[in-house]
Each structure stands twice: as structure tokens, then as C-alpha cells.
Amino acid sequence: MIQPPKDSAQDIAQRKLGVREKAAQATRASLLKAAIKIFAQYGLDGGSVDKISKAAKSHDRMIYYYFGNKEGLFVAVIEEIYKRFNIAESKLKLDLLDPLRSLEKIVQFILRYYRDHPEFVTLLNIENLHKGKHIGQSSFRDYSSTAIGVIDQVLTTGAQTGVFSTKLKARDLYMMIAALGYFYQSNRYTLSAFLGENLEAKSAFDQWENFVISTVLKTIAPDPSN
Amino acid sequence: MIQPPKDSAQDIAQRKLGVREKAAQATRASLLKAAIKIFAQYGLDGGSVDKISKAAKSHDRMIYYYFGNKEGLFVAVIEEIYKRFNIAESKLKLDLLDPLRSLEKIVQFILRYYRDHPEFVTLLNIENLHKGKHIGQSSFRDYSSTAIGVIDQVLTTGAQTGVFSTKLKARDLYMMIAALGYFYQSNRYTLSAFLGENLEAKSAFDQWENFVISTVLKTIAPDPSN
Amino acid sequence: MIQPPKDSAQDIAQRKLGVREKAAQATRASLLKAAIKIFAQYGLDGGSVDKISKAAKSHDRMIYYYFGNKEGLFVAVIEEIYKRFNIAESKLKLDLLDPLRSLEKIVQFILRYYRDHPEFVTLLNIENLHKGKHIGQSSFRDYSSTAIGVIDQVLTTGAQTGVFSTKLKARDLYMMIAALGYFYQSNRYTLSAFLGENLEAKSAFDQWENFVISTVLKTIAPDPSN
Amino acid sequence: MIQPPKDSAQDIAQRKLGVREKAAQATRASLLKAAIKIFAQYGLDGGSVDKISKAAKSHDRMIYYYFGNKEGLFVAVIEEIYKRFNIAESKLKLDLLDPLRSLEKIVQFILRYYRDHPEFVTLLNIENLHKGKHIGQSSFRDYSSTAIGVIDQVLTTGAQTGVFSTKLKARDLYMMIAALGYFYQSNRYTLSAFLGENLEAKSAFDQWENFVISTVLKTIAPDPSN
DNA sequence: CATGAATGAGCTTTCATTCAT
């Protein structure tokens, strides 16, 4: 069997496609989209190639044609959701002259992205359940989003203008924000049983968002002693 | 079919067991132990009853005898890991007269428990992947650990003595600590790819622990305005 | 899954079997019998587990239960046909005092066994097509039939009484007889195209048998010079 | 569908080919060569069109273009290996005035051809496994090599000069030589297990060759009684 | 209390082949 063209997204955008090639890309894209949905719903083992190809109104066989095997499809899924996250993030407009407000917007963006894209959280959990074996297989080299870089900029600006502490590392701050957003979303089912409270309610989320923002601001506040 | 004894741990401890009942309990316990290991390793779908019964040096049939079916076994697994967590937590000795030190110890306990019991984190992720359907089926009523109660006590004492803010809710503080500990452990594989750093190294963990403690302390610090 | 008892034929014969065990052995035996037929008919790749289990009026699943996998089944098939050959051979009654007649009977036995058991020839061809990988996997240690031993005896007796040459090795004589019988049977289809003659006709076989016997006798005739 | 050129080798050699026809013949030839290799390695069922087209650095589709379907390809393979055998045989130079030496050379040629072209032996076995159905489909009419004719000549000359028996049929002698060479090669894997000896070693082959030659000479020796 | 036997549905993957350019 012949390997289909594994062009990157950019290549495809720049090339003029014939009608057959367009249809082919549509098939590939619909399989990928269906895979995201089905894997997020049923897990890697539970999400069968049959369920996916049916959801994409295509055939099992096409998954092997375009992605080699089920694992290759999952690698593509992981790449795709990171790509989407990075695209969304790149649209975030920040005024670096206002580091406090920028940080607030970053926190809001992350928390809301997790809330609005539960499949992102779920698929990342699945990947961690499999010890990150697919992310390692992938040749996609853009996983490290610009997030940390942006936070670093904000942190530096804030430190220079004296509104932020100088001791904080961008990595720690990033992980803190991500953790507080991720855990809320990822563990909402067991947490609900644990806390006896529905975390999917809008009020619960808003309250948590406020808490996270205020906590983050306390964390980056300059040392009072200085 | 004969109903197998579905006694809780307490019941069993209080009763005198005949030699056959002892053997039966040993079979049940070894199946449960194997199930924890296999489910954590392979997931719910990937962890077959065959793998589990073999790991327990028992037979498929016994799983049905003791737990009804595979789902029943997983319910028992979830119960068991919560039970273990609660037992470990109950052994934590806190001096309520020193709320700062108590809080630090709570943070340490949680972060280290997650680190030392990766199967706890993994199995909770699996349960959330399945939208908490097993925790709902369970009749076990002790999921809400005493953790929040303890934090509440510490928080109250701290507020009274003026070392803590009065505005914080125990629930939020608990979730914050849990999130910071859980995310680090649960997502260590994708984070390692993302950050280009091995989070399983001792130094990385120690640094994170210090960061979390200092962040928590900043969060509960009394409002400077007051 | 639990491994079924892999008892040898002897063990089974000596033990008293319950009704369930008898039925189980019947299932295993009928799968093995069907496998011999189907593999000989369709080859290793062409003989699907489905065809075999259906021919045995059993289920795919049972092949995996009793033989592990398809390869395990083929190993058992190879063992079985050798076993059958050895049993047939052991029934051959020879008068060692008449080495000429004994040799003739051996030649007849081999040629006719190949003719009457085409599946033996076919399955051996299949095994050789696969470079003997299954015969190597087998723990069955009785492949080397007693044939060579018998021929050796006949040869020795014949040499002592002066009717046979003293220079012949039993191995060469055995291979010669086997080759002449095997090739005729194994390659009868291409040979028929090649020679334009139907080798499956009784007259053709009889003629060949006579030729082989006379050739063998010439081969073992004592050196005229002596 | 457009009919591809199904020219025989002779036709092609006699015609002057354009550059495109040359390229086409190269594709066809490389597919055929790859098919011989892959079919000999994996069998008819195991040798997929995909494996073959990849080995030929061509595409699945081309097999259908040039050979109709997989079966047509195998027919072409069988034709090709017979063609090659006949070509090699035709290069054998014999001195008919020396029938003894000629016969020796024929035996050597056949045994060594089988040894040096294991794919010939393997593919013939495969064809026999399929009851010769492809050789029957073929329109190639040159399967009956000149071998028998040559042997007949040698036999006649030898009989006239009194060095050979007059009773032997060329067909039987041919089959005898072929059997002794073919069996040794074809069954070397199971024979090795059977005899506990590696038949692929040079010394083993040489010994067998000597044995076959001496046996053949004994077989055709004139009747001592005459 | 435990076990060997059996079952049917489902899994991932590969197959030979055809279609439309």
C-alpha cells in the first residue's frame, strides 16, 4: 500500500489542490475530527476504529490508509489538539504595559479554554495514562506553547515596574495556573462526589475563577519586606 | 447463584473467621490488589479480567464470584483506594495550636501521598474519564475525607489568632492544594514533553513542593490592609 | 484465561476421565482432525481458524483455548501426523532373516503410506515452506522414526549374509527410498504437466513402485568385484 | 480497461522497443522478479500484492495492469522459473560419445540447479500445494524441458555401446534423478530435524551427490546376466 | 469453594481489487 502524503498543515494551505486531493483532505480531516470526539468519549481502548470511521462516515480501512494504524491516529489527535490550543492562545491580545491585567487575562484564557474544550483535558489525561508514549512518537515539535514565554514577559515587565515579585519563575507560575484550571475540569466528577457540589454549574466555575485569579495575584505580589 | 459475602472491612475485622472464610478473604483481597495494579497499568478497558486473575494467581471465575462483574470489581477498587487514602490521612498528627506548621504538613502529606501512590492518581483519572459512574454506584459513603474538616479547623484557628486571612473557604484551599499536587503527578508525562524537564527527578519535586508551600502560605496570609 | 491440560496421549489413556473431560478431549481431537484436513487443503495461510473450527463443528475461540494460537495448532498438527506415521510403521512386521524381502516391504510401506496419506506429504511440504519453524518449536521428541534403525538392521543382516553391499549407509538408503516415494506424490501435479501423464493412475503408481524396488535392490547389491 | 502487452519473451526480443515500451518492460520485469522472491519467501497467500509491489518499488495497481490479478502474476512466475530452468539446461554441453560421463553431468546439473535456485523448488512446491491449477491455466507450452529427450539420447547411445541396460525408460531415470535432488533440497528443514544433521552443509551435499551418481550408475548398469 | 469448558461479540489489521483521474 502507498503512503498518503503526510504534508504539514502549512504545505497544504500553500498548495493548490485538485478536486480529488481536496476530497482526500476532507476524508482525513473528518477522520481526525471524529477520532478526537470518540477517543475523548470512550478512551483509547474503548474508542474503536469502527466507532471512529462510522462517526466520520468513512471506512475502517481509511484510518490505516491515512494514519498507518490506530496508534498513529492517536498521535495525530494529540498533535491536533495541541495545535488548536496554540492557535487559540496566539489570538490572545495582551497589553504588556499592564502586567496585572495581562496575567488576569492569561488565567482567564487557560481556565476557560479547559472548560470549553473538555476533550483537550480528557485526551491529555488519556495520554498520561499511557505514560506519554504517543507524544514521544510524534515528530510534531511545537508542543511547548508560547504560554511560558508570554508569562515570562509579563513577569519581567511586572518585576521591572515593581508590581510583581522578582523571585518567581515563569515555569512555576505557568504550572500553577494550569494545575488550578486543569484539576477543576479533569476531576470534576470525583470532586463532585467528594465535595457534594456540582462543579459544572456556572456559579461554581465563576467562583473558582475568581479564587484562582486572586491567588495568582497574591503569589506574584512583591515581597512586603522589600 | 450463591451470594458471596460482601462484608465491609470493619465487619470482617470484628468477626472471628473460620479457616475457609480466611482463605476466601485472602482470594478476594489478592484479586483486589491485583486489580488495583492492573487497572492502574492498563486502564479499565485494557485491564482484562484475565490479566487480573492471573496476576492474583486466581481464576477469572472468582472475580464474578466475589465482585459480580468487572464493573463491580472496579467499584471495589475505587472504594479501596479512597479507604487507603483516608487511613493514611488519619495517621497525620497535627498540632492545631500551630496552624502555619499544620498547613505545611497537610500540603506535604498530600503532595507526597500522590507522589508515592501513583496508582491512586491514575485510578482517579480513569474514574473521571468514565464520568464518575462507578463512584456513583458505590454504596461506600466515606469518600469525603476528613481533609476538608481538618483544613477548616486549621483555618479557623489561624484566623482567630490573626495569622490567617478570614476570607478563605476550606473547600477552595483544599482544592488548591490538591490541584497543585495532583496535576504535577498526573500530567508528568505530557508536562515533561512540554517543559523539556523530567518532573520525576527528586530535585524537581522538592522545588515544586517548596513553591506550593510558599504559595499556599501567601494565599492564606491575612489581608495586609487589615 | 486458564491453560487447558496439555497432557500427553499416554497420560490421558491411563487416567480415568469424567464425562466433562471426555467431551473436552473430543473437542480438542475434532479440532486437530479438522486442522489436518483444512491445512492440507488450503495451506497454512489459506487454512483459516474459522474454516477449521467450522469443520470441527466448534468455535474459533476453542482453538485458542486448546492450542494457544494458530501456530500452536499447526505445531500440534505436525506432531500428530508424525505420531500417526510412527504408529503405522511400528505395525510393519519384518522377518529379519530375509533381508531382501524385508527391504522390499519397507519400500512398499513408505511408498504406499505417502500415496494413501497425501495430507502427510502436503503438511510436510508446508512445514518446509516455512523453513521448519514449527517442528523446532515442538517439544515432541519422536520425529526420528524407527525407520532408519530398522533399515540399519536389515542392512547389517544382509551384509553379513553376503546378499547386500557392505558399503551402504542406512541414512542414504532411507533418504533414497523416501525421496523416490515423496517426490512422486508431492509433485504429481507439476509432473503430470511436465510428463503429460497422469501419475495418480493405479498403473502409473504400480510401475513406479516396481522401478523403485528394483533400483533399491540394485543399489544395495554387493559389489560384483568382491 | 486497456489491454497491457502480454507479449512473450521472444516477441519482445525481436521487436525494436521505444523508450516508453522499454520503461514499461522494466516495470513488468521488476514486478516479476520481486514476485518470484516474495512468493518463494511467503507463499502464495502470504505473499501479498502489497509486499510484491513494494519490493519492486512500484505500485499495487501495476500488478493489475500487467498481469490482470494476483493469480495471473503467479502464472507468470511459474512460466518464468521454468523458462530459466530450460535456458540453464540448454547451456549444458554433453559429449554423447561418452554416455557415462554425460549422465554424470546431467545428475550434477540437476542437483546443483536445485541447490542454487531454492526459489525454483519452493515455487514448484507451492504450485503442487495448489494442485497445479496455475500451470494448467498457463498458455506457456514449454514446460516439458528437453531433459527427458537428452536422457533418452544418452540412454540409447549407452545401450547401443553396451555400457547401459536396455530395459530402462528415460522417464523413470529422469524422475529418479529429479526426486533424489528435489527431495534433498525441498525437505531439508524437516529432514534436518529428523536426521539430526544439517543438510545445508557443503560436505553433506557433496556426499549426497556422490551417492546419487553412484546409485544412478548402478541403476543403468547392464544386466549382469546378459 | 473452586474450576475447566464453552460462547458470541468485538477487536485491530490486512487482503485483493476497482475507481477516477
Added chain:
DNA sequence: CATGAATGAAAGCTCATTCAT
């Protein structure tokens, strides 16, 4: 002359579960 896309069937194998002692 060659190719990328698509297809339906069938392959080997594993699954959770039940039956009969």
C-alpha cells in the same frame, strides 16, 4: 503510463461472561 483514493470482506485474536460440575 501511472497514481492516489476508496472499498468490503475476511483475517487472527481477545474480550467479558456463563455453564456444568
